[in-house]
Amino acid sequence: MKLLLIGLNHRSAPVEVRERLAVSKSALAEFCRALLAATPLREVVVLSTCNRVEFYGVAADAAAASLALRRFLCAQRQVPDSVVEQLYERQDADCAQHLFEVAAGLDSMVLGETEILGQVKEAYQAAQAAGATGMALNRLFQKTLAAAKQVRSQTAITRGSTSVGSVAVDLAEKIFRDLRTRSVMVLGTGAMSETTTRALHSRGVRRIVVVSRIPERAQVFCDELGARAISYEQWEREFTAVDIIISATAAPHPIVTRAKLEPYMKLRRFRPLFLIDIAVPRDVERGCGDLDNVFLYDIDDLQQIANENRAAREREIAACRAILATHCARYMAWFVQNQAALQQRYGVAETAA
Amino acid sequence: MERNLLWLAQACYAVSGILTARRLRAGGPPGAGQRLTEAVMAVGFALHTAFLFMRGEAIGRCPVTNPLETTAFIGWSAVLFYLLIGSAYRVSFLGAFTAPVVLVMCLVALVSFADVHAPAAPGTSRSPWVDFHVAIAIVAYGAFALAAVAAGMYWWQERQLKSRRLGASFLLLPPLEQLDVITYRLLVVGLAMLTLGMLGGLVAYWLARHGTLPKMVWAWSIWLAYALVVAARPLWAVRGGRLARLTMLLFAVTLLSFWGISQIPNFHRPAP
Numbered sequence: 347m348k349l350l351l352i353g354l355n356h357r358s359a360p361v362e363v364r365e366r367l368a369v370s371k372s373a374l375a376e377f378c379r380a381l382l383a384a385t386p387l388r389e390v391v392v393l394s395t396c397n398r399v400e401f402y403g404v405a406a407d408a409a410a411a412s413l414a415l416r417r418f419l420c421a422q423r424q425v426p427d428s429v430v431e432q433l434y435e436r437q438d439a440d441c442a443q444h445l446f447e448v449a450a451g452l453d454s455m456v457l458g459e460t461e462i463l464g465q466v467k468e469a470y471q472a473a474q475a476a477g478a479t480g481m482a483l484n485r486l487f488q489k490t491l492a493a494a495k496q497v498r499s500q501t502a503i504t505r506g507s508t509s510v511g512s513v514a515v516d517l518a519e520k521i522f523r524d525l526r527t528r529s530v531m532v533l534g535t536g537a538m539s540e541t542t543t544r545a546l547h548s549r550g551v552r553r554i555v556v557v558s559r560i561p562e563r564a565q566v567f568c569d570e571l572g573a574r575a576i577s578y579e580q581w582e583r584e585f586t587a588v589d590i591i592i593s594a595t596a597a598p599h600p601i602v603t604r605a606k607l608e609p610y611m612k613l614r615r616f617r618p619l620f621l622i623d624i625a626v627p628r629d630v631e632r633g634c635g636d637l638d639n640v641f642l643y644d645i646d647d648l649q650q651i652a653n654e655n656r657a658a659r660e661r662e663i664a665a666c667r668a669i670l671a672t673h674c675a676r677y678m679a680w681f682v683q684n685q686a687a688l689q690q691r692y693g694v695a696e697t698a699a
Numbered sequence: 700m701e702r703n704l705l706w707l708a709q710a711c712y713a714v715s716g717i718l719t720a721r722r723l724r725a726g727g728p729p730g731a732g733q734r735l736t737e738a739v740m741a742v743g744f745a746l747h748t749a750f751l752f753m754r755g756e757a758i759g760r761c762p763v764t765n766p767l768e769t770t771a772f773i774g775w776s777a778v779l780f781y782l783l784i785g786s787a788y789r790v791s792f793l794g795a796f797t798a799p800v801v802l803v804m805c806l807v808a809l810v811s812f813a814d815v816h817a818p819a820a821p822g823t824s825r826s827p828w829v830d831f832h833v834a835i836a837i838v839a840y841g842a843f844a845l846a847a848v849a850a851g852m853y854w855w856q857e858r859q860l861k862s863r864r865l866g867a868s869f870l871l872l873p874p875l876e877q878l879d880v881i882t883y884r885l886l887v888v889g890l891a892m893l894t895l896g897m898l899g900g901l902v903a904y905w906l907a908r909h910g911t912l913p914k915m916v917w918a919w920s921i922w923l924a925y926a927l928v929v930a931a932r933p934l935w936a937v938r939g940g941r942l943a944r945l946t947m948l949l950f951a952v953t954l955l956s957f958w959g960i961s962q963i964p965n966f967h968r969p970a971p
Contacts, residue, residue: 516870520870521874521876615938617938618876639938639939641861650863651865
């Protein structure tokens with residue numbers, strides 16, 4: 347018996363191709379059953395995320411199973427041969443190692459991201475519910491989930507955020523005790539300020555004040571994030587009540603200066619203030635960051651931290667692979683030892699394996 | 700014999716400190732390493748407690764008869780406070796930082812001061828007011844020591860945030876606001892206890908003329924300084940970085956001046 351993987355991901359295929367083969371979460375179980383019926387695969391798990399569509403299977407004849415799977419996809423998804431020709435293929439140890447690395451986030455677009463582990467678990471559970479898994483894939487996916495958890499707990503592969511918005515949130519969480527009770531003022535409504543505000547909103551920030559010269563842009567914040575819009579002339583009046591300011595205006599000169607900020611800090615009784623300046627040219631005078639309890643980060647600072655975190659994660663790859671290789675070797679040893687049992691279970695003659 | 704227990708306790712605190720330093724450098728996630736650090740610290744605390752208990756048994760009174768014993772008692776109080784509040788605030792790293800501070804305090808005391816016992820004057824040293832005054836005041840200094848540790852963590856975390864250079868320890872340290880709250884609450888608790896201790900000292904002086912002028916001037920000066928720091932928050936909005944720096948400075952001054960003034964002859968003896 348052979349372990350087989352056929353799939354595509356964000357590196358091998360553009361989103362236009364990935365979306366044509368993607369399987370929705372609700373359709374996963376049915377899709378697994380259809381695959382078992384239409385191909386020589388004896389076990390199958392379908393992993394479908396934004397960045398990858400992968401089919402993990404067990405078959406007596408890997409070549410025949412691969413061909414049948416590709417034909418099935420062409421027919422079922424109505425895609426031309428050129429699409430299924432782009433699918434990559436792995437077998438046995440390469441297949442297992444690939445799955446271990448996927449679940450550990452080593453193959454993700456954002457190295458070390460943790461969402462994939464949940465997606466692998468969901469894919470496995472859907473296949474299991476459909477009766478599409480047997481002793482080979484059950485063991486493989488159970489070992490995969492355990493290995494990924496070990497990698498997360500024993501290495502720094504998930505440490506530190508790697509996007510500007512998430513870095514800003516990490517910093518906010520290191521300044522304030524509880525973001526849910528904090529208020530944010532958004533000055534200027536560009537894409538970056540929206541991303542950063544959304545990141546803060548996802549961690550519990552609910553009091554958001556948005557200041558924009560473009561009412562339509564401000565409306566997006568009001569509708570989707572429950573923000574309160576105020577006019578540009580009013581923003582300084584709100585200043586003493588907010589804890590975090592995200593500034594991204596198109597002003598040609600700093601709009602928050604040290605001279606302006608100092609009296610406000612006294613009015614705030616020196617409560618901490620986090621200034622996130624993502625405007626170019628910058629909105630906040632650099633000297634503001636020297637004031638007591640004021641923490642100022644501009645776009646370059648945030649980008650640099652994100653880059654450093656990314657580099658730190660890349661340095662962990664070797665340690666992660668070492669852990670995963672041990673799990674992979676153990677699994678493959680079991681897989682080889684249990685060939686006879688697998689063949690017997692699936693009624694395969696020994697020569698076919 | 701009991702001095703060996705104190706040395707062993709310091710060895711545990713040293714191991715705990717080394718484990719902490721390694722975790723800070725590596726910046727790894729909390730787990731088995733953290734539990735080991737806490738276990739070693741707990742063993743250190745048990746040995747530390749055994750030292751104070753045996754010394755108290757040996758001299759027949761509260762073991763604060765010389766700078767070594769007093770420093771050891773303050774360090775013990777700091778660890779005790781950590782054990783009491785550490786779980787409440789879920790800041791296990793506070794304990795990890797406490798171990799090295801207590802270690803330094805006790806090592807300085809162990810190697811710098813002669814471990815001799817001032818004989819108690821009849822009728823004075825056994826006064827319950829003296830023991831009350833001393834014990835409560837020392838527990839208060841333990842609170843101030845832990846406040847200084849929390850303030851040190853604040854200072855370190857603030858330095859990383861201000862300089863925009865985030866080390867491996869950045870993600871392990873608690874948020875600044877939490878450290879600020881812990882520091883201030885410890886200062887308030889410490890001041891309340893010190894006030895009680897000082898009142899007990901006044902009663903002891905009134906009943907038995909126990910105490911010396913330099914000691915009283917020093918003690919009330921320290922009380923006044925801490926009272927000002929505690930009052931500075933509501934009155935002048937002294938918080939965050941400024942509170943952290945003041946707290947660390949004041950504890951350093953308290954400890955150094957205590958060690959200095961302890962060298963005055965008859966410091967611990969009752970007034971004639």
